[in-house]
Amino acid sequence: MTLRIGIIGVGTMGSDHAKRLSTRINGATLAGVCDLIPERAQKMADLYGAKVYATGKDLIDSPDIDAVVVATLPHETHEQFVLEAIKQKKYVLSEKPLTTSAAGCRRVVDAEIAGGKRLVQVGFMRRFDQGYQEIKQAIQNKTYGEPLLIHCAHRNEDTPLNYNSDMAIVETAIHEVDVLHWLLGEDYDSVFCFLPKKQTRYTHKGLHDPQIIEMDTKSGVHIDLEVFVCNHMGYDINCRVVCEEGEIALHTPQNTIVKVAESERESIPNDFTVRFKEAYDREMQAFVDGINADQLTGPTSWDGLIACVTCDALFASRDEGGVRKKIELPETPSFFQEQ
Template sequence: MTTRIGVIGAGVMGAGHALILSSQIAGCQVTAIADADETRARSVAQKLGDARTFSNAHALIHDDEVDAIVVASPDPTHHPLVLECLRLGKPVLCEKPLAVTSRECLEIVEAEMSAGKRLVQVGFMRRFDPGYEAMKSAIDDRRHGLPLFLHCIHRNAVAASYTTSEAIILNTAVHELDAARYLLGEEFVNATARSSRATSAAPGRRPQFLLLETASGVLVDIEAFVDAQYGYDVRAELVCETGAMSLAQTHAIQTYGAGTIGKSLYGDWMGRFDDAYRRELQAWVTAIRMGSHVGASAWDGYASTLTAELCLDAFKSQRMVRIDMDSRPAFYD
């Protein structure tokens, strides 16, 4: 069975997903692309072959030749588009965030539970990165005893001029929040947030540093710095009772010359996590065919967004903030 996929959004993420789906993923065909700028949609469709284009995302969702949808449109559109997919019973892979507020995320959770079937996957691609998977396996096996500390680093070379200090928490650090929840298998109970001084490259915003505690007492620190200049650099180190483990550094190339060894970093997340994106999309397509579910759920999207909002509260108040979250519904076990 070939799953016919429609992609909403023809920007960097949407175009990237469409190209991977059409060229590297078995069991699917991209049949439609939607973007408010239909010229941009046509530009992507031409690279795919015979995909049709839409300027109206809801028309794509309702199209009879679309079985499943990828939502990679601007963040504020995610909530209504995912709800529309649920109303029609169509599986949807939604890029993060699931919605721009935890309240809207919870509405999606409630709608999915009312539908009675898991249809939503959130695009937290690190869950499909081989390094993160290996680290989670080691944690679950208690290879080095119980976890104590998790250190996370997220550095971008540059960010858009409109990026704010608040957005660094909500849109950047949220990746680390989900990765930590995935690795440790538990929720956070409190958070504090601080920022360094601004840099000369971006005087209008500040690098963020978050410190959170999980229910079992693991301390997680997150550095989110989106103006590091030198490249895209994501790291994680876990300290356990009898050992430690860290993600192997991945590099575009390694060079030798003039008495030195140099390693070139990727310029952005698309290069660093290209394998994770491919594995995420293949797992999603396979799960649709098998009637199962993989990856981050709608509940994970809600939990990470709520945690990010409370980290933002901690940043604004400069106080520790308690994180009280309802227990995960059995529907998402």
């Protein structure tokens, strides 16, 4: 049985998912699309043989659609489609962030629990990157002893002029917010956000760049994270986990190495679609496989909530000039614990 998937929103992310589903994923097919810009939807439909729906609700409600991918902009719009999918008891993969407020995440979480079945996977696709998975394995196996510190950097080559300091947290750093507590298998205790006085000349009004984030977990692992989104050297994702007997770090994937012009060079990709192409594929395959096994395994709506609560605390820390803020998380509902 081939799973029929519909995508709501076929901008950059949505059309990437459309291609992925149609050419690289096993066991599923692109069955429907919709978009506020009808031509964009029509183009995807023509390219991959899918049907165009007039609205997201029409797509979700259609008997010809088994599961839904939500990739709309702005992120606030995710919530309504995810709630509709839950109502229709259809599996749904929502791009991250799940929504942009803790309250919105809470509504999704509550609806999902009320429905009695895990239906939502949130697009924290770093968890599907082989590098992070190897690190998580080493931590779980205590291969190098207990983890003590994590040093991270999230570096984008450049950003558009409408990208601001808040987005550097809630759209960019949110990846580390999610993946690091998942790596460690524990919750954050407190966080801290600090704006160093010296900024890059490549930044623009409204964007403080770089920013420094620190997070401490309940067990006392200390994390620092450089967020540097106009770094002008490449899309460079660093994660070094310092353990009692060794350090395990991400290696940027390389297929070749070049000697030229008096240097030997490994490459740094220029954007996230290159760096995490395989992670996105594996995220979608996991969604499809999870549906076929009737048991999702990826990031939950609760993970979406944790991320939003943590980002809110980072904003508060930053706005108070770099004060350590406790994270106040409600207890994890048992509904999400078996995961």
